[in-house]
Amino acid sequence: MSPIAPNKVKDAINLLHGKIGKHSREDLALVSQHICSSSIFWQKFTAANLEETKSRHRQHKHLQSLILPIQAIMYNPRTMLSFQESLVENLANSSVFDYLDEAADEETKLMFLNDLKNALESANGSTRQAMGKQMPRARLLHTLVISNSQWIPVIQIQNMVMDPVRCNRRGCEKSGNSQCARCASRYCSADYQKQDWAEHKLVCKLLPGLKSKVQSA
Numbered sequence: 573m574s575p576i577a578p579n580k581v582k583d584a585i586n587l588l589h590g591k592i593g594k595h596s597r598e599d600l601a602l603v604s605q606h607i608c609s610s611s612i613f614w615q616k617f618t619a620a621n622l623e624e625t626k627s628r629h630r631q632h633k634h635l636q637s638l639i640l641p642i643q644a645i646m647y648n649p650r651t652m653l654s655f656q657e658s659l660v661e662n663l664a665n666s667s668v669f670d671y672l673d674e675a676a677d678e679e680t681k682l683m684f685l686n687d688l689k690n691a692l693e694s695a696n697g698s699t700r701q702a703m704g705k706q707m708p709r710a711r712l713l714h715t716l717v718i719s720n721s722q723w724i725p726v727i728q729i730q731n732m733v734m735d736p737v738r739c740n741r742r743g744c745e746k747s748g749n750s751q752c753a754r755c756a757s758r759y760c761s762a763d764y765q766k767q768d769w770a771e772h773k774l775v776c777k778l779l780p781g782l783k784s785k786v787q788s789a
């Protein structure tokens with residue numbers, strides 16, 4: 573299957589929104605499959621939308637509309653069956669979690685996370701590893717915990733994709749030899765621990781309690 577050309581990304585999004593012409597279910601399924609297999613699409617898509625979240629000053633309705641194509645793909649049952657692995661791999665290699673942090677409302681985050689968790693359960697080791705580079709997501713977890721909603725999928729995803737001895741700083745692949753005194757999250761160095769504090773402080777107090785709740789769930 574040929575990848576979607578960069579200049580077709582916008583057309584594909586419009587098609588998913590139902591904005592260009594009348595298309596059959598088969599057309600939509602085919603486009604979804606192409607999109608799932610296109611790493612270019614996901615990199616362009618998340619990069620463009622992250623840029624947009626900065627320029628529009630986080631207007632909620634607008635940000636919300638950006639995530640609709642992702643939902644359309646995640647909820648296309650045919651897509652999920654045979655293209656799940658390549659979709660998850662492409663999501664892992666794009667900045668999709670940064671985008672989720674910024675753009676999605678609570679309900680959308682939860683639906684997306686539950687789908688992602690299911691997809692990851694059947695994903696291979698390298699896909700999980702790629703997803704692991706995007707975790708942990710302190711901001712995401714914090715929003716969901718504070719709003720008393722279902723934060724369990726975030727912890728479950730972290731447990732599936734995170735190497736327990738890896739540095740907790742997002743993007744760092746070194747092993748973590750020192751630990752946070754309060755929550756035991758690991759870091760490769762005191763420097764990285766300091767750099768991570770702005771995000772980590774959102775969940776540091778919450779983590780020990782959350783992890784034991786997940787284990788007993």
Ligand SMILES: [Zn+2]
Nearest residue numbers: 739744760764
């Ligand atoms: Zn590190």
Ligand SMILES: [Zn+2]
Nearest residue numbers: 752754755776
């Ligand atoms: Zn901590």
